[in-house]
Amino acid sequence: KDTAAPSLADGGERFSKSGFIFAAIGSAVGLGNMWKFPYITGKYGGAAFFLMFIICLLAVGLPVLMAELTIGRGGRGSVVASFSRLSKQKGWGWLGFLMILAPFLILSFYSVVAGWTMYYAVQSFTGNLFSDSDYSGKFGAFIGSWQPVWWQLLALVLTAVVILKGVSAGIEKFNKILIPGLVILLITLVIRALTLDGAGDGVSFFLNPDFSKLTPESALVALGHAFFSLSLGMGTMVTYGAYVDKRQSLGAGTLAIGLGDLLYAFLAGLIIFPTSFAFDIAPGQGPGLVFVALPAAFAAMPFGSLFGGLFFVLLAFAALTSTVGLLEVPVAFVRERFGWGRGLSVIVITLLLFLIGIPSAISVGGAVGGLQFGDKSFFDWMDFICSNILLPLGGLLITIFAGHVWKNAEDEAGLSSRWYRIWIFMVKYVAPILVVLVLLHSTGALDF
Numbered sequence: 018k019d020t021a022a023p024s025l026a027d028g029g030e031r032f033s034k035s036g037f038i039f040a041a042i043g044s045a046v047g048l049g050n051m052w053k054f055p056y057i058t059g060k061y062g063g064a065a066f067f068l069m070f071i072i073c074l075l076a077v078g079l080p081v082l083m084a085e086l087t088i089g090r091g092g093r094g095s096v097v098a099s100f101s102r103l104s105k106q107k108g109w110g111w112l113g114f115l116m117i118l119a120p121f122l123i124l125s126f127y128s129v130v131a132g133w134t135m136y137y138a139v140q141s142f143t144g145n146l147f148s149d150s151d152y153s154g155k156f157g158a159f160i161g162s163w164q165p166v167w168w169q170l171l172a173l174v175l176t177a178v179v180i181l182k183g184v185s186a187g188i189e190k191f192n193k194i195l196i197p198g199l200v201i202l203l204i205t206l207v208i209r210a211l212t213l214d215g216a217g218d219g220v221s222f223f224l225n226p227d228f229s230k231l232t233p234e235s236a237l238v239a240l241g242h243a244f245f246s247l248s249l250g251m252g253t254m255v256t257y258g259a260y261v262d263k264r265q266s267l268g269a270g271t272l273a274i275g276l277g278d279l280l281y282a283f284l285a286g287l288i289i290f291p292t293s294f295a296f297d298i299a300p301g302q303g304p305g306l307v308f309v310a311l312p313a314a315f316a317a318m319p320f321g322s323l324f325g326g327l328f329f330v331l332l333a334f335a336a337l338t339s340t341v342g343l344l345e346v347p348v349a350f351v352r353e354r355f356g357w358g359r360g361l362s363v364i365v366i367t368l369l370l371f372l373i374g375i376p377s378a379i380s381v382g383g384a385v386g387g388l389q390f391g392d393k394s395f396f397d398w399m400d401f402i403c404s405n406i407l408l409p410l411g412g413l414l415i416t417i418f419a420g421h422v423w424k425n426a427e428d429e430a431g432l433s434s435r436w437y438r439i440w441i442f443m444v445k446y447v448a449p450i451l452v453v454l455v456l457l458h459s460t461g462a463l464d465f
């Protein structure tokens with residue numbers, strides 16, 4: 018029955034050429050680049066880690082990204098439908114279900130952080146954020162209250178509205194409006210950061226590598242982050258691939274998405290490190306960096322509430338262009354599987370997300386903040402299960418599928434024979450081995 022399931026994209030939904038690139042870059046660029054990347058780069062040694070990230074992104078991330086897009090366009094459906102259609106085996110469809118579950122779970126806590134960014138943007142513009150200088154107290158009081166639940170709901174509703182409108186009037190249009198906005202904000206803030214007194218130390222921390230800081234662990238973290246940052250292993254790029262026109266070059270698209278994501282991470286680093294160093298803030302201090310440390314920096318600069326507000330708007334934009342990519346995955350799946358309309362699918366899934374998201378929203382210091390399962394809060398478990406287990410597992414399935422199971426990947430990929438050989442070698446051998454290492458390391462089975 019699977020193989021006969023109606024194909025989503027044959028229902029007429031299609032990205033335009035540029036729309037696909039905008040949407041995919043929008044998905045890739047997100048909280049990963051602006052919130053996670055800076056503090057892990059800070060923790061794992063700055064420039065040497067950034068260099069490692071670049072290598073992982075180009076050598077492993079891009080081939081896997083290409084594989085996801087190719088599977089999506091070849092299968093013209095969600096991961097489940099594409100896997101079972103292309104392999105003609107139902108079992109692969111079931112494995113693909115992992116990659117429907119992952120974005121659903123990710124969205125349930127990613128939208129919590131997206132909500133924080135919107136709250137912080139408002140607090141910054143109104144100047145409330147800077148009324149006294151106890152930024153960690155303020156952050157603690159906010160995440161300790163019920164307010165994050167409502168801000169999360171706002172993030173989910175905005176995402177749902179975009180997805181309700183469909184592929185070209187929703188996802189494509191939204192990204193085409195937000196991404197240019199993002200670029201303008203980004204450049205404004207880079208200029209502001211680089212002209213601060215003492216910015217130079219931050220730039221050299223970020224760009225002047227000290228190779229003694231490279232460890233096997235930092236290399237694996239860099240690879241894991243390259244996956245997260247390119248939205249891999251989570252069905253998003255497969256689903257977006259299903260809406261890509263047959264005449265579009267997937268190779269060129271992959272390159273544009275990868276370079277776009279990299280450029281964004283580079284510019285985000287040029288904002289965060291110079292700012293942190295100029296105000297004596299340790300960049301490796303963890304997830305609170307942008308919410309606790311940077312407000313102190315904004316408070317100390319002229320027009321700080323304006324620049325702070327713009328910074329959090331930038332973060333919110335980046336987050337929302339990613340949440341739409343996450344929501345489209347389960348929506349595409351239920352439409353395909355149950356034949357529901359887009360409207361019904363979006364409403365049901367958003368409600369479920371809201372319910373599952375509540376424990377995440379109130380477990381970072383909130384009403385159930387003290388409730389730990391083992392050594393982690395609910396929020397941390399969600400992040401851990403998704404980022405460290407489901408995502409590498411998804412990436413592994415993708416490489417096995419494109420490299421060893423599906424026989425016609427070459428035709429769909431449309432690469433020159435030389436590039437095809439390089440690509441398929443990476444997908445068949447290099448990527449799966451490295452991904453298994455990441456998986457073993459992040460589950461603690463492999464310790465350095």
Ligand code: PHE
Pocket residue numbers: 044045046047048049050120245246247248249251253339340342343
């Ligand atoms: N790539 C996004 C980021 O860096 C996160 C994401 C992962 C979005 C998977 C969609 C799918 O924030």
